[in-house]
Amino acid sequence: MNNVRDKKRANKSLPFFFRTEFKVFFLIILVSIILLISTFSFDTVPPILNRGIQPATFPKGLLVLIIALTTIIYYLSFKKPWKKEKSLPKPFFLTILSFIIFIIISKTLDFFLAISVLSIFVSYYWGERRIFYLLLVSIIFPLVVFIFFEMILGLRFPPGIITNLYYY
Amino acid sequence: MDNLILMMAPLFSSKLLLVLLFGTLFGLVLGVLPGLGPTTGGALILPFTMTLDPLSAIILLTSIYCAGTYGGAITAVLINTPGTPAAAATCLDGYPLAQKGEAGRALGMATVSSTVGGIFSVIVLVFFAPILANLAYEFGQPEYFALAIFGLTMLASIGDGSPIKNLIAGAFGILISTVGKDFMTSIDRFTYGINELSVGIGFIPVVVGLFAISEMLTQSTLLDQVFKRVALKAVKLPTKDDYKKTWKTILRSSGIGSFIGVLPAEGGTVASLIGYSEAKRFSKNPEEFGKGSVEGIAGAEAANNAATGGAMVPTLALGIPGSATTAVILTGLIIHGVRPGPDLFKEQPEFLYGIFGAMLIANVLFFIFGFFGAKLFARITLVPNKILWPMIFAVSVCGTYSLSQSIIDVWIMLFFGVLGFFMRRYGFSVVPVIIGLILGELVEGTLRQSIVIFDGNWLMFLTRPIALTFFVLSLIALAFPLIRSKKNKKII
Numbered sequence: 001m002n003n004v005r006d007k008k009r010a011n012k013s014l015p016f017f018f019r020t021e022f023k024v025f026f027l028i029i030l031v032s033i034i035l036l037i038s039t040f041s042f043d044t045v046p047p048i049l050n051r052g053i054q055p056a057t058f059p060k061g062l063l064v065l066i067i068a069l070t071t072i073i074y075y076l077s078f079k080k081p082w083k084k085e086k087s088l089p090k091p092f093f094l095t096i097l098s099f100i101i102f103i104i105i106s107k108t109l110d111f112f113l114a115i116s117v118l119s120i121f122v123s124y125y126w127g128e129r130r131i132f133y134l135l136l137v138s139i140i141f142p143l144v145v146f147i148f149f150e151m152i153l154g155l156r157f158p159p160g161i162i163t164n165l166y167y168y
Numbered sequence: 169m170d171n172l173i174l175m176m177a178p179l180f181s182s183k184l185l186l187v188l189l190f191g192t193l194f195g196l197v198l199g200v201l202p203g204l205g206p207t208t209g210g211a212l213i214l215p216f217t218m219t220l221d222p223l224s225a226i227i228l229l230t231s232i233y234c235a236g237t238y239g240g241a242i243t244a245v246l247i248n249t250p251g252t253p254a255a256a257a258t259c260l261d262g263y264p265l266a267q268k269g270e271a272g273r274a275l276g277m278a279t280v281s282s283t284v285g286g287i288f289s290v291i292v293l294v295f296f297a298p299i300l301a302n303l304a305y306e307f308g309q310p311e312y313f314a315l316a317i318f319g320l321t322m323l324a325s326i327g328d329g330s331p332i333k334n335l336i337a338g339a340f341g342i343l344i345s346t347v348g349k350d351f352m353t354s355i356d357r358f359t360y361g362i363n364e365l366s367v368g369i370g371f372i373p374v375v376v377g378l379f380a381i382s383e384m385l386t387q388s389t390l391l392d393q394v395f396k397r398v399a400l401k402a403v404k405l406p407t408k409d410d411y412k413k414t415w416k417t418i419l420r421s422s423g424i425g426s427f428i429g430v431l432p433a434e435g436g437t438v439a440s441l442i443g444y445s446e447a448k449r450f451s452k453n454p455e456e457f458g459k460g461s462v463e464g465i466a467g468a469e470a471a472n473n474a475a476t477g478g479a480m481v482p483t484l485a486l487g488i489p490g491s492a493t494t495a496v497i498l499t500g501l502i503i504h505g506v507r508p509g510p511d512l513f514k515e516q517p518e519f520l521y522g523i524f525g526a527m528l529i530a531n532v533l534f535f536i537f538g539f540f541g542a543k544l545f546a547r548i549t550l551v552p553n554k555i556l557w558p559m560i561f562a563v564s565v566c567g568t569y570s571l572s573q574s575i576i577d578v579w580i581m582l583f584f585g586v587l588g589f590f591m592r593r594y595g596f597s598v599v600p601v602i603i604g605l606i607l608g609e610l611v612e613g614t615l616r617q618s619i620v621i622f623d624g625n626w627l628m629f630l631t632r633p634i635a636l637t638f639f640v641l642s643l644i645a646l647a648f649p650l651i652r653s654k655k656n657k658k659i660i
Contacts (some may be wrong), residue, residue: 024594028336035343035358043355052616052624055350055357062343069336076332085593088389095388099582106575115565119558126391126554137558145562153219155570 020084021077028070036063094125110160115142177522187224188526191231192533198232198251199239200545201556205252206236208379210496212560214372214503215567222504223522229497230523231530234286234476236493237436238534239545241278241469245271246546254436254472257444261457261464268460272404277462278469279538280406281418285470286531288422289429289477293484294524296430300485301510309621310629313614314638316607319432319488321642323600331646333596341604342611344369351609352616364576371499373568373581374605378598380564381585384557386592391553405539406462414466417447425471429478435491435599436472436479443471477527484508484520488607492599495606 042056098121106114120138128134149155150166157163177184198209210229217225240255245262258278265274307315323338324331347358348368359365406414421443428439447467448457457464479490480497487508489495501508506519513520537545568581588598622628629635 020594038358038360042357045353045355052352052619055353055355058612058615059343059346059357062339062346066336066339066343069332069339073330073332073336082594089391091388091391092385095385096586099586103579103582106578111569111575115562119562122388122558122561123554126388126557128552128554133555137555141559142562145566149566149570153216153570155566156573157569158575 019077019081021074021082024082025070025074025077029067032063032067032070036060036067039063091125095122098122098125106158106160110162111158112142112146113160113162115145176525177518184224184227184522184526187220187228188231188529188533191228192235192530192537195232195235195237195530196239196242196534196537196541196545197548199236199255200242200251200548201551202243202247202249202251202549204380204383204560205240206233207375207492207496208383209236210493210500211372211375211379212563212567214496214500215570217500218503218571222501222506223519225500225504226497226506226519226523227526229500230480230527231533233493233497234473234527234530235534235537237473237476238279238282238286238469238538240472241282241465242275242538242542242545243549245274245278245465247549252436254440254475255468256437257440257468257472258465260444260468261459261461264458265460265462265465270460273406273410273462274460274465275538275542276404277406277410277414277465279535279542281414281421281466281470282473282538283531283535284418285422285425285472285474286476286534287528288419288470289426289474290524290528290531291477292426292430292474293477293480293527294521297481297485297520298513300481301513304486304510306634308632309614309617310632311634311638312610313618314629314632314635314642315432315486315488316611316614318638318642318645319482319607320604320611321645322432323603324646330595334600337591337596337598338600338604341601341606342608344374344601344605345608346612351613362576364574367572369580369605370572370577371602371605372571373577374584375496375499375602376564376568377581377584378588378591378601380560381581382588382592382598384561385585385589387553387557410462414463417450417463417466418470420446420450421467421470422474425474426478428471429475429490430481432482432488432490435493436475439475439478440468440472443474444468473531480523480527484512484523485510487610489603492602495602498606 039056039060042054044054044056098118101121102114102118105117116138119142120134123134123137128137146157150157156167159167194209194213195206198204198206210232213228213232217228220228237252237254240250240252241258241262243249243251244255244258245266248259248263250256250259262274262278265271320338320342321335323334345368347365349355349359349366350357356366424443424446425436425439428442429435444464444467447463448454451457451461451463453461453463475491476493479494482488482490483494483498485508487498489498498508506512506516564581565578568577569575571577588601591598591601618629619626629639
């Protein structure tokens with residue numbers, strides 16, 4: 001309980017633009033406004049064909065609702081500040097980095113190579129050092145998954161430097 | 169009598185029985201592993217169900233749902249970490265009792281009360297789902313719109329989170345459902361020239377991202393966490409004294425769980441918290457709660473398992489998910505070409521009663537597996553995260569890709585994984601996003617069709633008694649958590 005109170009006090013002592021609630025409020029409002037502006041570029045249906053409301057009306061209503069509710073939670077946070085979250089540890093950022101590496105490899109080289117690289121990367125940086133287990137998560141298991149999807153489910157994976165060895 | 173025979177059909181089909189056995193075992197494994205659970209597991213296995221016929225696929229998903237809900241209790245008792253959110257209340261008394269050297273008794277009580285709660289809820293399902301479905305014949309587009317709005321306003325009271333944040337998440341879920349071609353006019357919305365987005369954002373990438381990938385990121389922040397495990401010799405059946413103490417609690421919680429489950433969007437988590445607090449309120453020894461009370465375990469476990477059958481009532485009768493896992497089951501029904509609603513009861517009774525029977529059998533099966541195999545299942549938690557989560561990632565990626573064989577879906581999954589992590593970090597539940605996404609098309613479709621019917625006159629909604637009732641209930645659903653939060657000073 002004291003811990004939560006301390007975290008809230010720590011958050012309250014920051015300038016308003018560094019506070020968690022402002023950052024969350026700002027981001028939601030910014031994204032919502034960008035999306036709201038983009039709804040004005042949606043095509044419209046000519047009045048003679050229009051049944052009910054225009055296609056942009058419903059998303060517009062939702063975005064206005066999101067903006068209104070977000071403003072309410074920000075207003076309420078003046079009375080009751082949010083607690084300051086602990087800073088994120090290194091493995092979190094490495095996991096995010098592994099996702100980016102996954103996207104790059106899957107787009108340029110090979111889908112399964114991307115899975116293997118991510119698996120070994122995550123497993124290693126999360127603390128696994130035993131070779132057998134690193135091989136298990138990066139080669140043996142993805143291979144089993146590939147065989148299962150390919151042979152049992154009859155799925156065709158996107159072409160790549162490793163997948164092509166199997167397909168051609 | 170005919171219906172009873174239809175219910176027992178899974179017992180007489182080796183294929184269905186095999187699916188049930190696998191589903192129950194898989195559900196238990198998922199329930200035991202903290203961070204996974206029946207919702208994530210159901211979403212992960214959904215692409216695989218495409219190789220099955222519709223009945224087998226839904227039986228697989230429902231057995232995972234029943235067993236997974238119970239499985240959460242095993243870790244709650246032994247390592248003080250709920251395997252599923254619905255087992256959070258079980259930790260309060262399960263772990264203290266286990267610390268006293270009575271882990272077997274605690275798990276025995278959890279197993280018995282879960283089974284009773286689960287079977288009770290299937291009976292509720294068998295009787296109430298057809299009644300509710302018959303009522304749905306009276307529904308037109310305006311009534312369905314009002315019902316969907318009621319389902320969405322119920323999101324406000326999900327869990328112990330902030331009602332306003334839940335509503336924002338729900339509105340965001342509906343917004344996601346508007347991506348792609350407008351179903352009435354074929355006009356592109358939020359596609360930004362990306363062809364793959366024209367068909368909309370699929371349910372699987374979103375649910376796998378929000379549950380599995382965001383949990384993987386959460387686990388990356390908890391690597392230094394150490395679980396204190398309590399030794400378990402064997403699961404013991406409750407004694408006569410325990411039964412005497414708890415039978416009323418079990419029945420009361422079964423009723424509470426079934427009722428909460430029927431309410432759209434509510435589920436096992438809310439049911440178990442209410443079941444637990446009611447058990448404490450009615451107990452002759454409330455001071456024992458939190459110190460290892462068997463009534464506390466019974467109250468929470470009977471309620472969360474009773475919510476499984478209850479949550480299937482609106483899912484099957486109206487197509488409105490009763491919980492996050494039933495949202496996955498509803499998706500399973502839709503991708504297998506089964507449209508839930510009153511016509512389903514009329515046209516495919518063998519399908520429905522097959523599901524009811526399968527849920528009944530799943531409850532018996534997890535009793536047997538839980539009773540004899542809890543010790544073994546508890547060992548699953550020994551699999552280190554550094555090995556488990558890369559494997560889950562591989563399955564998530566392949567499963568997501570397999571549904572429409574699109575790499576864009578995998579990227580969408582990763583995007584929602586990161587988004588889900590930050591949502592949870594800042595107190596936004598991800599469950600409303602899923603339910604909003606599921607109900608989005610229904611809300612928009614019925615609203616637009618109602619406006620056509622009413623010739624643009626919105627006030628005509630108020631002339632329809634059923635729709636008006638749902639709107640009033642929606643207002644109550646909105647007001648109740650706000651009043652409760654104000655009392656607890658937890659609006660944000």
